[in-house]
Each structure stands twice: as structure tokens, then as C-alpha cells.
Amino acid sequence: MAPGGRIYKEVVESLSAVTDYDTVTAKAEVKSSASTRATHGISSTNGVHELLECPVCMSSMYPPIxxxxxxxxxxSNCxxxxxxxxxxxxxxxxxxxxxxxEKVAESLELPCGFxxxxxxxxxxxxxxxxxxxxxxxxxxxxxxxxxxCSVTGDIPMLVSHLNDDHKVDMHDGCTFNHRYVKSNPHEVENATWMLTVFNCFGRQFCLHFEAFQLGMAPVYMAFLRFMGxxxxxxxxxxxxxxxxxxxxLTWQGVPRSIRDTHRKVRDSLDGLIIQRNLALFFSGGDRQELKLRVTGRIWKEQ
Structure with missing residues (x-):
């Protein structure tokens, strides 16, 4: 054997083993990476979605970002x-x-937040x-x-909430006869009075009656809102x-959806409006106390 031959053979075998090890390891890493992408593809999309959340308001960002x-x-708002x-x-x-x-956002498709x-x-x-x-x-x-009140929910949940938390009067039927009494009718500044819920035709309606200032004139107003x-x-x-x-004095109209805020409906004057002097006249007596009877009915259009 030539001098150094054995050492040369051992070095060659060692290099061969290292090469085989590197090849096996690289294949395993590629396989693992592919498997990770296949397994976590959805998480990757979610990660992109998280990048589009504003760190201040936590809402989704829209151009300009x-x-x-x-x-x-x-x-842009923040x-x-x-x-x-x-x-x-x-x-x-x-x-x-x-x-x-902004360009990445164009490629995303997301489910409705509801x-x-x-x-x-x-x-x-x-x-x-x-x-x-x-x-x-x-x-x-x-x-x-x-x-x-900041509570939100579907209609059955809100009906329970109105009954349990706000102690609102609940009535079944499509006709009503309410008597509103106030000992000092001159106090009308931002005075919200009564809300009554009616279960009619399997749906719910809110009857509002309140006093407020319309310009310089104090008035009373009654209107109906539909829970839907x-x-x-x-x-x-x-x-x-x-x-x-x-x-x-009569009023006929279409109930407004509760999608419209109470103030929006009131400020649009979409309801029965009664000036204070006329309301006191209807109350009878010495006109020093409000005793106003409001009747009404709800019907379904054909």
C-alpha cells in the first residue's frame, strides 16, 4: 500500500458521508417547508389580514394607507x-x-363581519x-x-333587553289607548317620556311619546318605529x-325602522305633533295639568 493510502481512503469515505447527510437534511427541510405551507396556508392569509388592521383603532385599513x-x-383617520x-x-x-x-388588500377575499x-x-x-x-x-x-344605551343585537335579544333592563311596557295587539299624564307640562326640555312595545302580526313595534322644544315652541310628539x-x-x-x-287630531303614516335613530325620526317630524296649548286644551279642566289620551292602531298593507 502506498504511503498515506489508508488515510486518503478514510477522508474520501468521510466526505461521502457528509455529502449524503447534507442531501438527506436538505430534502427533509424542503419537505417540511412544503408541509408547513400546506398546513398553514389559511393562517398566512389571516396574517395578511392582521397586517391590514390599524394599530390605533384596530379597524381594517382602506386607501390611503x-x-x-x-x-x-x-x-388615514388615525x-x-x-x-x-x-x-x-x-x-x-x-x-x-x-x-x-394597498395592492395586497386588492387580492384578498374575506367573509362578512356578521x-x-x-x-x-x-x-x-x-x-x-x-x-x-x-x-x-x-x-x-x-x-x-x-x-x-349601547346594547346591540338581533330583535329577540333586544325585546328581552327592553323588558328586563329598561322595564318597558309590553303589550299584545294591534290597537292601543294610552293616557299620558304630567303634573307640570311646562317642563319639556329634552324630556323623553314613554316607550311601549307592541307585539302585532308576529312583529314588534315601538310607540314613542315625548316632549321637546321645536324652535321656540314646546310640543308633544307620538310616533311608531318598527323593530326590523x-x-x-x-x-x-x-x-x-x-x-x-x-x-x-289624527295622523296616519308608515312606521320607521329602528335602523333610523330615535333622534333622526323625531327631528324629521315624522309623526303626530301636538302643540302644548292644543294638548292642554285637549286635557280639559284648568289646563294646568296634561292629561292626554292617544289612541291608535297598526295594520298590514295588502
Missing amino acids: HQCPNGHTLC KIRVHNCCPTCRYELGNIRCLAL QSLGCHDIFPYYSKLKHEQHCRFRPYNCPYAGSE DEDEAKKFSYSLEVGSTNRK
Whole structure:
């Protein structure tokens, strides 16, 4: 054997073993990487969606999406709120647009935010927000007007909430006859009075009666709201009547959906409006106390 032959053979075998090991390891890493991508593809999409959440308001960002010199992003509304200062690194934001993230958003399709409430539609990222503003599955706001109630939910949940938490009177039937009494009728500043819920035709209606200032004139107003969407509300009509012997004031209209806020309906004057002097006249007696009887009915249009 030539001098050094054995050493040469051992080195060759060692190099061969190392080469085989590297090949096996590389194949295993490629396989593992492919498996990870296959397994976590959905998580990757969710990760992109998380990148589109504004770090300030936590809402989805829509163009223009702004970024600071260090790449931190936020929505245009919050850029004003933070006085053009990056909330993450405190650098001045300037007017840099994150065009790459805006482009990525165009490729996304996301489920409606009210999926848990019954909407199973999927929309392109930039169409999702517009849909959610009008989605028929979006929750309703509590129709109680006597306080700033932030509770939202579907109709059965809100009916229970009104009964349990606001102690609202609940009545079955499509006709009503209410008597509103107030010892000092001159106090009308922002006075919300009564809300009554009627279960009629298997649906729920809210009867509001309140006092407020219309310009310089104190007035009383009664109106009906439908616990459902506007297209359903249009299937019903209602009438209201107030008066005394040989004199009466009537109103007929379509109930407004509770999608419209209480204040919006009131300020539109879409209901029976009674000036205070006339209301006191209808009350009879010495006109120092309000005793007003309001009757009405609800019917379904054919």
C-alpha cells in the first residue's frame, strides 16, 4: 500500500458521508417547508389580514394607507388623530403611502363581519366594508331613547333587553289607548317620556311619546318605529289620534325602522305633533295639568 493510502481512503469515505447527510437534511427541510405551507396556508392569509388592521383603532385599513419612515402603518383617520406622529416609533409620518399593502388588500377575499349572525357571503377586501354597512344581518341598536344605551343585537335579544333592563311596557295587539299624564307640562326640555312595545302580526313595534322644544315652541310628539328593516316596515301602516269631545287630531303614516335613530325620526317630524296649548286644551279642566289620551292602531298593507 502506498504511503498515506489508508488515510486518503478514510477522508474520501468521510466526505461521502457528509455529502449524503447534507442531501438527506436538505430534502427533509424542503419537505417540511412544503408541509408547513400546506398546513398553514389559511393562517398566512389571516396574517395578511392582521397586517391590514390599524394599530390605533384596530379597524381594517382602506386607501390611503399611511406609513412612517420605519414602515409602521396606520389608517388615514388615525393619522389625523395622532397628529401626524407614528404611534409605534414616534417618528413624523409625513405623506408616505404604503402602496404595497394597498395592492395586497386588492387580492384578498374575506367573509362578512356578521358571519356569526347568519351572513355567509364572501367579498373582495374593498367591497366588504360597503356590504357590512347595509348587511341585513348586522345587529340593531337598542331603540330605547331615555338613555344612551349601547346594547346591540338581533330583535329577540333586544325585546328581552327592553323588558328586563329598561322595564318597558309590553303589550299584545294591534290597537292601543294610552293616557299620558304630567303634573307640570311646562317642563319639556329634552324630556323623553314613554316607550311601549307592541307585539302585532308576529312583529314588534315601538310607540314613542315625548316632549321637546321645536324652535321656540314646546310640543308633544307620538310616533311608531318598527323593530326590523325598512323594507319590512313599509308593509305596515299606523294611525294615531288625540282629542276631546267633538275635536280630534289624527295622523296616519308608515312606521320607521329602528335602523333610523330615535333622534333622526323625531327631528324629521315624522309623526303626530301636538302643540302644548292644543294638548292642554285637549286635557280639559284648568289646563294646568296634561292629561292626554292617544289612541291608535297598526295594520298590514295588502
